[in-house]
Amino acid sequence: MTRTYRNYVDGEWRDSTTGETFDTTNPAAPGEVVATYPAAGDEDAEAAIRAADEAADEWAATPGPERGAILRRAAANLADRKEELTALLTAEEGKTHAEAGGEVQRAIDIFYYFAEQARDLAGERKAASGPDTNLYTREEPIGVAALITPWNYPIAIPAWKLAPALATGTTAVMKPASVAPGPALALFEALDEAGLPDGVANVVTASGSTGAYMTEHEAVDAVSFTGSTVVGEQVYETAVEHGKRAQCEMGGKNPTVVSDTADPAEAAEIVAAGAFGVTGQACTACSRAVVHEDVHDEFVDELVAAAEGIEIGPGDEYDMGPQVTESELEGTLDYIDVAANEGAELVAGGGQPAGDRFGDGYYVEPTVFTGVERDFRIAQEEVFGPVVAVIEVSDFDEAVDVANDSDYGLSASIVTDDHTEANRFVEDVEAGVAKVNDKTTGLELHVPFGGVKDSSTETWREQGATGMDFYTITQTVYDSF
Known part of the structure; x- marks a missing residue:
């Protein structure tokens, strides 16, 4: 039976304001419809961004261990559905069962990893020049992040963008690729079941033009993109032009x-x-x-x-x-x-x-x-x-x-x-x-990942503890007494 999905905006599962939908099909049997999704428009993206913006202050003030606990519960929810999500990923994207299962497990592991990292995001203490100053740094969340993800790793890449953002106290709006968005939406189902506060993470299924709308939006503070070099360069130029922090990981040869x-x-x-x-x-x-x-x-x-x-x-x-x-x-x-x-x-x-x-x-x-x-x-x-x-x-x-x-x-x-x-x-x-003496594919989740030259904007690395740097701003504190 074909499943029908909705967008997740401000803690609610919603139909698109456009009233339009699109189907995904099985690449092994193109006549087989896998799922139906709302074809979101700019109005839906606007609602998602506003929800993230309104939730930003409260989420930033939430203690790191509490944010980590939600990520940990979400990871457990994903683990409970591993076989179901493996089948969905195979049906929508075409990976083998073993490859799809490995990718789902990676998403689970990423959520567990950043659940623990959320505990340690406390800055550093430094030695001051004088005896009467306490000198230290604080890591503050950047605000609202727009996350634009590809179809080839439809749950792992959304996980390695979303989990570190939430761990740092940053709120997020995601637009997954419309070819295989189901696995990405599963992350939001898991977070919703884990008790994520309304508006903290939102997802809309839409065309690339909606991604462009998100990239330009005044309430978005950072844009993270993975995809082709041609599109990535456009995303980066637009984001920078509008004064946003941006990271883009793109193609390879x-x-x-x-x-x-x-x-x-x-x-x-x-x-x-x-x-x-x-x-x-x-x-x-x-x-x-x-x-x-x-x-x-x-x-x-x-x-x-x-x-x-x-x-x-x-x-x-x-x-x-x-x-x-x-x-x-x-x-x-x-x-x-x-x-x-x-x-x-x-x-x-x-x-x-x-x-x-x-x-x-x-x-x-x-x-x-x-x-x-x-x-x-x-x-x-x-x-x-x-x-x-x-x-x-x-x-x-x-x-x-x-x-x-x-x-x-x-x-x-x-x-x-x-x-x-x-x-x-x-x-x-x-x-x-x-x-x-190893293949070019395959990445450890606890070390930085990114390219050089036309493979990357060379701005911020993803994954590992370094992956949280993109979503934070360092404040230096001089406490004299």
Whole structure:
């Protein structure tokens, strides 16, 4: 049975003032409607922002341990619904059951983590120059935050924006991507059941134009965005123009360097996991394998075998699910055509799988290209699908040069048995996240995350205790007596 959702504004579940709705469908079976949502407009966003603004002072005055207790109860509520939310995420976004379950668990863990962090947000005491002054800092909430989240991690990313905001005493208005908003709304259901005061957190399901309205609104003090670089740059420029604090995490063209000391089979396993996991629909997905000529051929054989060994199908049964929408699928297929026309050699995948289980689903095969030159579009532009370009190099210096030859700088990894080489890579690679003998995807929740270059506005990091900095302003106190 199709579920019907409402917006959550000022502690109430409300229909949109527009009276309009939209449906989400299952990417594995596009004729199957998953849920119906209100198509919110600016009037709905206005009500949500005003509610957050009116609740801001009281929430800021709420003791940190009390705010943390609400987050902890919300985490427990999410845990009780883990299987239900895993099924919803798979149905709306297309992830496999294992991937969706891992993401739901991450959201639960994030809420528990920031529940504890709320206890420790007390500033620091410093030594004063004189004996009669007590010198210390206080962390004050910034006010109202607008949170704009993407569809590819529809519960984890909303959680890692919303939980730290609430932990600091900041109120929030969220606009999740309309492709898969259900998991994000589950966070608000959990918070509502946990006793969150009215107006502290609000969510509206709407088009991108409503996100723009939120970004410009006079009562919004900070804007946090995750999504494409094109949109993120627009969001940042608008927010800054209107005097707001802003953070934007955007696209990636993430490399894995395969050293001549690497085991080709191990390297191929790492690259395949980073490139084909979550159907390649991650900003941190491995899109380029930069491989030393001495191990190139064996690595390619292993990577092709890994790609061809992936079973594709509906996410509740198979290794790799569909792409999220028809337009995302078409974009990936277009890039596959571009790569072939540029002269790259297709050695695995490259098409849509045939068979009864695929139906009209948005499936594409895990794809590997070799003979890729560093200036090919397939080596420079974000694909956002399960496609990896293999670039052959002659030595370590060339490998790092190729890895850095991108407008993006989000995540990068190296597979090597040489510790000195690993250290040099970490020092020289232009990326916000650097990994050794690991895939480019996968993040710990208690350390900072963010990119450089066109992957990020390079303003504030997300996740970990550092993730709360964006939502606070430091006050320095000189207490003389």
